[in-house]
Amino acid sequence: MTITAGAPPTRNTLADLALGFLTGGVIGASLTAVIGGCVVERVPLIVTGLVLPAVYGLLFFLATLPRRAREAAAVPRAALAVIEGLEAVGGEASDVPVRFELSVAPDDAPAFRVEIRQDVNLVELDEYRPRGVVVVEYPPDRPWKTRIVKRPTPEWEERAAVARVDSVPGPAMKSETPGGCAGGLLTLFGLLLGAAAVLLLFRADLFDSHEGESGALKPSVSSSSSTTTVTSATGTVTLGPGQSMLDEGELRKAVESLTQGADKRQALTVVVQDRLLTVVFSPSGVKIAGFDPRSLPYDRVPGLVEEARTTLGIESPQSWQLTADGVTGSLTLRVVVTGGGGTGTLEADGQGKVLRRSGS
Numbered sequence: 001m002t003i004t005a006g007a008p009p010t011r012n013t014l015a016d017l018a019l020g021f022l023t024g025g026v027i028g029a030s031l032t033a034v035i036g037g038c039v040v041e042r043v044p045l046i047v048t049g050l051v052l053p054a055v056y057g058l059l060f061f062l063a064t065l066p067r068r069a070r071e072a073a074a075v076p077r078a079a080l081a082v083i084e085g086l087e088a089v090g091g092e093a094s095d096v097p098v099r100f101e102l103s104v105a106p107d108d109a110p111a112f113r114v115e116i117r118q119d120v121n122l123v124e125l126d127e128y129r130p131r132g133v134v135v136v137e138y139p140p141d142r143p144w145k146t147r148i149v150k151r152p153t154p155e156w157e158e159r160a161a162v163a164r165v166d167s168v169p170g171p172a173m174k175s176e177t178p179g180g181c182a183g184g185l186l187t188l189f190g191l192l193l194g195a196a197a198v199l200l201l202f203r204a205d206l207f208d209s210h211e212g213e214s215g216a217l218k219p220s221v222s223s224s225s226s227t228t229t230v231t232s233a234t235g236t237v238t239l240g241p242g243q244s245m246l247d248e249g250e251l252r253k254a255v256e257s258l259t260q261g262a263d264k265r266q267a268l269t270v271v272v273q274d275r276l277l278t279v280v281f282s283p284s285g286v287k288i289a290g291f292d293p294r295s296l297p298y299d300r301v302p303g304l305v306e307e308a309r310t311t312l313g314i315e316s317p318q319s320w321q322l323t324a325d326g327v328t329g330s331l332t333l334r335v336v337v338t339g340g341g342g343t344g345t346l347e348a349d350g351q352g353k354v355l356r357r358s359g360s
Helices: 013-040 043-073 122-127 154-162 180-201 203-208 250-258 298-311
Strands: 077-088 095-105 112-121 133-138 220-222 226-230 234-239 267-272 276-281 317-325 332-339 342-349 354-359
Touching (some): 013 180, 013 267, 112 122, 133 154, 234 250, 250 276, 298 317, 298 342
Antiparallel strands (some): 077 133, 220 226, 234 276, 267 276, 267 317, 317 332, 342 354
8 A cells, every 4th residue: 555645734732731721720729719718717719719610611611612513523534554563551450551653544645653542452452463454543633533443344344454554654643632741840830820829819818817816726736656737727647757648547547636526527628648638627607518538438548549550651650649529519539640751640439439540
């Protein structure tokens, strides 16, 4: 088969980077407003933090509606492709994520090279070998979304069995969102800028309201192994060197130390890191959805963290953070793992059952 070289459409990298920066700013501003409002017990600040992401989500939905309608109406194009290389990138379930590098040769368009990631059943893994010809489908205007057709029509299956597809030179487009380190740094910068903007706009509420008070409730209990601090709206537990919240019974003990006695308040957010636990309590007298922090699935937390470290495709994971919140009415757990290869997120329900995974 003769291949005609050419450059397929490319994605708008600048728009992706700008969207990442804006999203980071909204997240930083929202979290800072909610947590700051809870600390100083300012309802308008809490409401601002809760409404901001909802408004941003609505605007994003409306702005992208025409584009998504066009994409949904586009008819996928079928083509033959040759496997230049493949590599399993993790997973212990029946479906293994595999990174493919393909040379795609459409019948009536320039050939192109693309790198994709697709789940393959362990039983079918032997069917994919380097230099093997497969049938693929892709949107004509988004060739980086190429997918291997596992059950092609008899006509395409017969063509793939006898066809010979030449390699396409040049770098491969990638199905993952581009941006790499620059995209992550822009998102982080946007998050910090959003948080700083909230602190600046509401500095009077956040810093001046308690300046003249003789002292709020701030009991602190320290020992050789951990430090526990409780205020009117938050509680923290810091473990000593050599300890981890993933140690057996450690997280349960830390949560109970913040909710012992008559202190049975509902929590808005629980954030767990390797040696740090932070609980943001619902402010008294304000009707906001919360949850009992003692209801966390303690036994599932180490497994969720380990699963996030090993199944999200993050190379050399360096840090993790588990966030539990009940703002939407039901308890949701999110484990974010960061490493040299980017950031991945695993989401689970209140019983620790994994709902979805995503990596960048």
